[in-house]
Amino acid sequence: MPKQTVREAINQALRQEMGRDENVIVIGEDVSGGAGSDGQRDAYGGVYGVTKGLFGLYGEERVIDTPITESAIMGAAAGAALRGLRPVAELMFVDFLGVCFDQIYNQAAKFRYMFGGKATTPMVIRSMIGAGVSAAAQHSQTLYPMFTMVPGLKVVLPSNAYDAKGLLIQAIRDNDPVIFLEHKLVYDTAMDVPDEAYTIPFGEAAIPREGDDVTIVAFSHMVNHAITVADKLKGEGISVEVVDPRTTSPLDEDTILESVENTGRLVVVDESPPRCNMATDIAALVSSQAFDSLEAAIELVTCAHTPVPFSPALEQLYLPTPEKIEAAVRKTLKG
Amino acid sequence: MPKQTVREAINQALRQEMGRDENVIVIGEDVSGGAGSDGQRDAYGGVYGVTKGLFGLYGEERVIDTPITESAIMGAAAGAALRGLRPVAELMFVDFLGVCFDQIYNQAAKFRYMFGGKATTPMVIRSMIGAGVSAAAQHSQTLYPMFTMVPGLKVVLPSNAYDAKGLLIQAIRDNDPVIFLEHKLVYDTAMDVPDEAYTIPFGEAAIPREGDDVTIVAFSHMVNHAITVADKLKGEGISVEVVDPRTTSPLDEDTILESVENTGRLVVVDESPPRCNMATDIAALVSSQAFDSLEAAIELVTCAHTPVPFSPALEQLYLPTPEKIEAAVRKTLKG
Amino acid sequence: MQLSREQLLQAYQRMRTIRDFEETVSEEFAGGNIPGFLHLYAGQEACAVGMCENLTPEDVIGSTHRGHGHCIAKGCDVEGMMHEIFGRRSGLCGGKGGSMHIADLDVGMLGANGIVGGNPPLAVGAALAAKTKKDGSVAVSFSGDGSSNQGTTFEAMNLAVVLQLPVIFVIENNGFGEGTAASYAIGTNDPAARAAGFGMPAVTIDGTDFFKVYEASREAVEHARAGRGPMAIIMEAVRFYGHFEGDPQLYRGEGELDDLRTNKDCLKIFRQRVTEAKLLEHADLDAIDKNVAERIAACVESAKAAAFPSEADLETDVYVKYL
Amino acid sequence: MQLSREQLLQAYQRMRTIRDFEETVSEEFAGGNIPGFLHLYAGQEACAVGMCENLTPEDVIGSTHRGHGHCIAKGCDVEGMMHEIFGRRSGLCGGKGGSMHIADLDVGMLGANGIVGGNPPLAVGAALAAKTKKDGSVAVSFSGDGSSNQGTTFEAMNLAVVLQLPVIFVIENNGFGEGTAASYAIGTNDPAARAAGFGMPAVTIDGTDFFKVYEASREAVEHARAGRGPMAIIMEAVRFYGHFEGDPQLYRGEGELDDLRTNKDCLKIFRQRVTEAKLLEHADLDAIDKNVAERIAACVESAKAAAFPSEADLETDVYVKYL
Ligand SMILES: Cc1ncc(C[n+]2csc(CCOP(=O)(O)OP(=O)(O)O)c2C)c(N)n1
Ligand SMILES: Cc1ncc(C[n+]2csc(CCOP(=O)(O)OP(=O)(O)O)c2C)c(N)n1
Numbered sequence A, B: 001m002p003k004q005t006v007r008e009a010i011n012q013a014l015r016q017e018m019g020r021d022e023n024v025i026v027i028g029e030d031v032s033g034g035a036g037s038d039g040q041r042d043a044y045g046g047v048y049g050v051t052k053g054l055f056g057l058y059g060e061e062r063v064i065d066t067p068i069t070e071s072a073i074m075g076a077a078a079g080a081a082l083r084g085l086r087p088v089a090e091l092m093f094v095d096f097l098g099v100c101f102d103q104i105y106n107q108a109a110k111f112r113y114m115f116g117g118k119a120t121t122p123m124v125i126r127s128m129i130g131a132g133v134s135a136a137a138q139h140s141q142t143l144y145p146m147f148t149m150v151p152g153l154k155v156v157l158p159s160n161a162y163d164a165k166g167l168l169i170q171a172i173r174d175n176d177p178v179i180f181l182e183h184k185l186v187y188d189t190a191m192d193v194p195d196e197a198y199t200i201p202f203g204e205a206a207i208p209r210e211g212d213d214v215t216i217v218a219f220s221h222m223v224n225h226a227i228t229v230a231d232k233l234k235g236e237g238i239s240v241e242v243v244d245p246r247t248t249s250p251l252d253e254d255t256i257l258e259s260v261e262n263t264g265r266l267v268v269v270d271e272s273p274p275r276c277n278m279a280t281d282i283a284a285l286v287s288s289q290a291f292d293s294l295e296a297a298i299e300l301v302t303c304a305h306t307p308v309p310f311s312p313a314l315e316q317l318y319l320p321t322p323e324k325i326e327a328a329v330r331k332t333l334k335g
Numbered sequence C, D: 001m002q003l004s005r006e007q008l009l010q011a012y013q014r015m016r017t018i019r020d021f022e023e024t025v026s027e028e029f030a031g032g033n034i035p036g037f038l039h040l041y042a043g044q045e046a047c048a049v050g051m052c053e054n055l056t057p058e059d060v061i062g063s064t065h066r067g068h069g070h071c072i073a074k075g076c077d078v079e080g081m082m083h084e085i086f087g088r089r090s091g092l093c094g095g096k097g098g099s100m101h102i103a104d105l106d107v108g109m110l111g112a113n114g115i116v117g118g119n120p121p122l123a124v125g126a127a128l129a130a131k132t133k134k135d136g137s138v139a140v141s142f143s144g145d146g147s148s149n150q151g152t153t154f155e156a157m158n159l160a161v162v163l164q165l166p167v168i169f170v171i172e173n174n175g176f177g178e179g180t181a182a183s184y185a186i187g188t189n190d191p192a193a194r195a196a197g198f199g200m201p202a203v204t205i206d207g208t209d210f211f212k213v214y215e216a217s218r219e220a221v222e223h224a225r226a227g228r229g230p231m232a233i234i235m236e237a238v239r240f241y242g243h244f245e246g247d248p249q250l251y252r253g254e255g256e257l258d259d260l261r262t263n264k265d266c267l268k269i270f271r272q273r274v275t276e277a278k279l280l281e282h283a284d285l286d287a288i289d290k291n292v293a294e295r296i297a298a299c300v301e302s303a304k305a306a307a308f309p310s311e312a313d314l315e316t317d318v319y320v321k322y323l
């Protein structure tokens, strides 16, 4: 099987789905780039090059560059979805949700319920999350808790190339609004990815490492940190199970609960500030539904309660790291 | 001491602070009303009449009606705060945060940190929350978890008139951006409120009912439901302690932890959908920091994972009710 | 361009239906039979009907918090609407949406909207779908003077011009956003000039005159359908009821409302016009009035008799498929 | 109105400082010494300096992601800026903000902004404070052609007109928002007409000509200070570097950049103008070039030697007081 990076896998998923269904369109800022310029069209292909090449294949009617106008982009995608298109709208950085959130959480997310089940809004919002590249306070957030808490939305957090492709194809074929969040630090990670189209159902966690002593539930890029820790501790005879829910809404509660029922110990790793986030969400799930299996206090490894700092020196202190995760695992084993 | 409703207490707090400090201004949509009309000025005083009369006292330079333009309102308040005013900006219904969230969570909340401690942004955003009046999906949400998760913001949830006045005066005198959320269903509840100005510090929970068997942590209007349940169960000899954190950020963790260490049982009541909310936040706090004191699974009483339904029949099923809270208390006592 | 007798009768029938519907729900609300917030469209009937009489079932409209009139004009089932407003399971939205969220995608009604400025980007999206699918349909975004100040409305206008989409921005200027005058809230007090600044033809017309609305709408619809891009129509209208039911309208001047109801009633104006021009007889119109009154009364009766949704309905319709 | 020799020397010194600063950080970034995203202002110096030379320390400006030039023009400490961009504790923001968030409230610099359209509402707020306190100061909102399409910018313009606030909206049209041409993204390709539609005087000028910028800015500042409300100035400018460092600028036409650098360099144009008019000697300007170069080099050296923030700094500055 050919190796692909997450960037390539997402690009391939988009090509294949646009080829399969002419109702799939891509819309956003510089998704091709070069509109109206004297130079190349498709000059960008997205700021990180993820949509590069789609313009050449499908043209400006289906790969639509817009002004800087996120509310209109998200609203246009939602309105077009109500009318039978399957838009894949790009919110360049998830941090920009503040200028367009209404169209996502009050409109697209609520249509079906408000309209008594009559509306279908098959849209995908692709966006970029995460710290680690000194992009500072307004270009480094994850914010998936804000989407996860909204009834009507589905939220996808791929941590590797195989999942990215299968989950994105599922997202595009899904008939509900889906938020698909790509972590900057995983784009260049590569693994075997089938060339043919395939889907991964939502609400089915992956278990990249099986173990009996401690359960680590981690999200997006943090899954890779968790795997690093699991592999390291294996050498010491500590058996760590890593659960990657892959989607936070719907959430695969059963897999998480079963894992904790088996290990009795839980560490949750969430690249978000500490309050009202996925770490608290999982802790609440387990402490309300698997309380009797818990043998130790739940350990939460999150970011600091601060905006994301610019200086690399501070950013590393702000973020969950393999070291902090390892310390949490050891702590819960003592407890 | 004179009895005042929450509406009157908030109005009095605004009058007194505007009288004390000429830098305090009120800005929003129809905060007076009647601008440019042939009829009365101050025709509204806010849609629920909370700011009524301020215009007559302080005039259009300090009680500023705006177009329907929330991003400009919040941004103007933040910019004015950076320049020495103490704006009290009104977001009519908290549900409207989607059209102006950036100015709140990326701008006002982050200035101080991004600017290395050089900026001070003393602004208050007053807004209305809550279901129960069939206002449907876009006028009934609480959304305080979205503010609570943002580092740089403080979040205030008064459940009665005395707290409303003291917390609002504190909010206006506070030097950080404060989100002050008023529940529709408490406006008309009355109690003794001193006429003179006073403040209630943030991060100090109230304990409206003391008890030894079970701790209920509840927020905003849900505190009143919790009290109803506590008083009812008292008759049966069940001793319920009700903790009203009053502010979710900062959060009085100590009072919550001490209460659970004493009772060993926790019910959290949060008028929000179940995911990534204050119920999960408190459950995570307790299951990570007071695990050894817990004698039973934590019970979470929240709304359904749906938009807020319009029909009163569904709305009551959607909401936490005294009945649901009572059932949760009994469950945790069995567990 | 002359409308046929049938067209005139239908237009009047729709306007009268809206008027009766609103007057009736106003009474029912006062009687405590309707929950929630109600924003009534009475007074503005010519705007919704004058535009929608130019649309086909394939065309779509997006609406506002004041959406009953747009719904009826676009052909939503009136009985279903009444049941919805009463919060019944048999309502157009199963009782889940209510007055501010009535929608019927089957007739091209994209929904009333509780968010001021929420609808223009959605209408632009419907127009984008029309352009992409080349299905020849057009989209109409109804806004008020107040919502014409919302950033989302401006963004929608710019994007529509950039992509040359078949969308028409209707701004019903009824003089007020809640209690704030349009003359105060719109910096120029000229929404047409502002729309024109975005690069689309924009006209201002008397929204109480059905025929002026119909003509301007016809031209705009032809313009959009022909692929010549967006247009804006500012319709100067009047609101007979308060912003919401319960609003004492203190911002109105002495006698202002009486004057509006006497001299700016689009239904009276229509009746006078068509009878004087001998296009229709008073009897034709009286028959419609009677018939509509009976129909609306029957809707209320059946709504009151209808069942509320139950526990089984609470968690359905959130997703097409969740888990 | 004629500028004094001192004013001319100061203007040139500031423009040169910006140019040198940007060329230097570009090299340091390429050398891997600077983390994060860098958006360089080189080419647009006349816009920031031509405006800010009309402002007092009490006046305020709000800026964009491309903020270095605005900071320097308003008087931010250049060494502190350099340390900030290098992520050092001694930086203007303690290393917490970086290139996209440099601010110095003490000199009236409200901050660069990572959100396109983030700044106009804030500048309006500063102007509101000025009007409320009657302190006679004015606020300037710098935006780009791209951010002129953001709803927040339109809302800011309307509110400024409604409240008649002393704010000036500067739109630096450098032809592109990332790789998308302004001619594509602005429906009319005429941001001045659009601003005028909101009800404020709006002019379009050559932003590579310091003197034209200075004059237009002087008039706008007088207008605002006199309480006559907001104004808009569209400055047609050029960007010498990519959108961000690392951008290969594939959207540029054959020879486009060379042409800009040869014929549209505001520093060359300024030098030619003042020397031909015998207002300054080449020697005066060469002396400034030399001493700016030394100063910037010294800033880089001290930045590289400076310490990074540490654990003790991570959680400070989030609140004035939390618990
Ligand atoms: C984003 C947002 N802001 C404010 C409101 C509250 N609100 C509802 S209707 C309304 C006035 C709208 O005025 P206009 O657009 O002229 O419509 P009209 O009520 O006159 O039909 C306001 C302020 C809202 N629903 N949404
Ligand atoms: C809300 C938001 N959308 C998109 C971006 C990404 N972005 C940063 S700069 C930029 C282009 C801005 O263009 P313009 O306003 O012309 O300023 P210039 O870069 O030309 O100085 C974009 C799209 C952003 N930072 N914020």
Ligand SMILES: [Mg+2]
Binding pocket: C144, C145, C146, C172, C173, C174, C175, C176, C177, C178
């Ligand atoms: Mg109106």
Ligand SMILES: [Mg+2]
Binding pocket: D144, D145, D146, D172, D173, D174, D175, D176, D177, D178
């Ligand atoms: Mg530009």
